Structure formats: structure tokens, C-alpha cells
Amino acid sequence: LFVETRLISEVVENKEFLNWLLLQKFDLAFTHIFDVCPIGLVHYAKIPSWIWLSSTDDGEQRSDEFRGKSEEFRWTYVDYRFLEKVMVNSNELYEAPRPTLSKIVNIGGVGIGFKDANPLPDEFQRIIDVCVGLVVFSFGSVTPSYKMPLAWKKAFLAAFKNYPEHHFVMKYEGTDLQDHLPSNVHVFKWLPQANLLAHPKTKALISHGGYNSLQEAIIAGVPLITIPLFGDQPKNAKLAEKHRIAVNLRKDNLTVDAVVKALEKLLSDRRLD
Incomplete structure (x- = not known):
């Protein structure tokens, strides 16, 4: 039932869909925490139970100013008393310790x-x-790698060229690099990432720091170089760095030297192996 805000007006005006939703007599609904609008559909359809889903960790910072101003909205428009569970894409084994509730399921x-x-x-x-x-x-499925700045592309390729015995497979949707690839760099529009990480020859994952990629790397025992871009990624990168399973690079200082130093540390530091 995840509905983007820009589509809400179309949904609530779709009488055929609303009637269908009501007639189904669902017992349980899943809605995404990003948008509270689907909760209105849950109440409209008289669905007795609903579960909130969060595709990222619930975070550690809270703004007192925002919390105070949001009290009226929270208790007027969203009644959390009928919330069965909150399922969070998080893992308490490597997340920072924090208060929690019995309704929150990692x-x-x-x-x-x-x-x-x-x-x-x-x-x-x-x-x-x-x-x-x-x-x-x-860089995952949301951020197209081919849209990265030209300086980044040059930095990565130049750094990779310094490690001829290692080969690099890149998820890259464009064709502009084909004539500039070192012999040890290979680009594909899609990667079998989980299977590649599971291979014993895989030494590292260079990632934007998305939570799913972070978890895949942890489960496979593969260290990371993270270049966080937005959203929860900076926090994820810091978390991985704290656990000494990653080297974090800043996107505003992505140079050949920075990438080489990160690769050198990753490929030689036994604590990251």
C-alpha cells in the first residue's frame, strides 16, 4: 500500500479502486513509513490491523523542535494505538544501541x-x-553510476589501473567508458552482486553505502569502500567504519589518490579481511 504523495489525489478519486479495496475485507495491511497517506486507505477499507515498514534504520537523532510541533499532527491524523508492528530494515547485532519498543521488529x-x-x-x-x-x-539500483561526475569516473579508472592483478567489475548503465577501460576493469549493466560477494576471490565491495548492500557485504564477510551520497547512506558508512569493516570516502574529495589509499588499506589490512 505504499503510495507516493503525488499520486494520492488520483487514488482517492478512483471510486472503482476504493470500492474494490473495501470489498476485499483484508485482515492485514502493510504500509511504508515514508508516507502516512496509505494509513487513510487502511481506515477507509476497515482493515483491522496494519504494520509499518521502514526500508532503512529508524535513525538515532531526534529534533526536539520538530517533535514538539508534530504532536498535534501525530495524534490528530495518525492513531498509533492500532499499529500492530513496525518492521525495520535494521539489525541490532551491528546497529548502535538505542531505546526500543516491543512493537519494533528488526x-x-x-x-x-x-x-x-x-x-x-x-x-x-x-x-x-x-x-x-x-x-x-x-551504487545500487537507485543511483545510476553513469551519472556520476566525470572527475569521479577518471579517478576510479586511474586507481583501478594501479592493481593489474585484481579485476574490477562495475555496475554501470552507460556506454561512455567502453573506450577508456583498463584491461582489468569490466562494466555490466547488471551484476549478480550476492553471488559475486559470496565468491572466495572477492576482496572488496565499493558501494554508495545503501543498507542492503551493507548487509550483503557483512553476511558475505567482504569489506567495503563506501562513498555515501544521500539519505541514510552517510550514517550507514559511519556505522561500517566504526566496526572496522569499511573505509569511508567523502564524495567531495574523490580523487585518484584517495581511492588508491582506500584500496591499499582494504587489500592489505588483515583486520578488514
Whole structure:
């Protein structure tokens, strides 16, 4: 029932959909914590129970000013007394300690498993067969890598060239790098990331610091280089750095030297192995 705010007017004016929703007599609804509007649909359809879903950790900082101003909104428009559970994409094993409630259920890592990792496609297996170690580069599914600044692209490729015995596979949606790739760099529009991380030759993941990628790397035992961009990513990167499983790079200082130093630390520091 996750509905973006810009679509709410279309939803509430769709009488056919609203009638259908009411007739289904659902017992339980899942709504995303990002938007409270679907909660109105839950009440309209007389669904007795609902669960809030959060795709990121619930955070550690609270603004007293905002909390005070939001009291009227909170208790007037959203009645949390009927909230069954809050499922959070978080894992208390490596999150910062904090107060919590019995209704909050941490489900971070659920569905991420390498026990049944599939064999790699031939194009990836051929790369692994000829390299000493593999480094996976992916900024996830939300941020297209080809839109990164040209200076970043040059910095990454120049840094990767310094490690000829290691090969780098990049999730990259564009074609502008094809004529500039070092022999040890390979670009693909899609990566079997979980299966690549599960391979024993994989030495590192270069990531934007998204929570799912962070959890995949932790489960696979692969250290990271994080370049957080927005949202919860800076916090995730700091968390990984705190646990000594990552090197954090600032996006405003992404140079060849910075990437080389991060790779050197990652590939040589046994504490990150």
C-alpha cells in the first residue's frame, strides 16, 4: 500500500479502486513509513490491523523542535494505538544501541543468504579465473553510476589501473567508458552482486553505502569502500567504519589518490579481511 504523495489525489478519486479495496475485507495491511497517506486507505477499507515498514534504520537523532510541533499532527491524523508492528530494515547485532519498543521488529538481512548461492554466469567466471582478487563496484539500483561526475569516473579508472592483478567489475548503465577501460576493469549493466560477494576471490565491495548492500557485504564477510551520497547512506558508512569493516570516502574529495589509499588499506589490512 505504499503510495507516493503525488499520486494520492488520483487514488482517492478512483471510486472503482476504493470500492474494490473495501470489498476485499483484508485482515492485514502493510504500509511504508515514508508516507502516512496509505494509513487513510487502511481506515477507509476497515482493515483491522496494519504494520509499518521502514526500508532503512529508524535513525538515532531526534529534533526536539520538530517533535514538539508534530504532536498535534501525530495524534490528530495518525492513531498509533492500532499499529500492530513496525518492521525495520535494521539489525541490532551491528546497529548502535538505542531505546526500543516491543512493537519494533528488526528484519535486516531477512532474505539475504548465501547458503544457496548460484554459480556465476560465464562472463563473470572467466574474469574470476584469471585474477588474483575481485573487487565489486555498485551504487545500487537507485543511483545510476553513469551519472556520476566525470572527475569521479577518471579517478576510479586511474586507481583501478594501479592493481593489474585484481579485476574490477562495475555496475554501470552507460556506454561512455567502453573506450577508456583498463584491461582489468569490466562494466555490466547488471551484476549478480550476492553471488559475486559470496565468491572466495572477492576482496572488496565499493558501494554508495545503501543498507542492503551493507548487509550483503557483512553476511558475505567482504569489506567495503563506501562513498555515501544521500539519505541514510552517510550514517550507514559511519556505522561500517566504526566496526572496522569499511573505509569511508567523502564524495567531495574523490580523487585518484584517495581511492588508491582506500584500496591499499582494504587489500592489505588483515583486520578488514
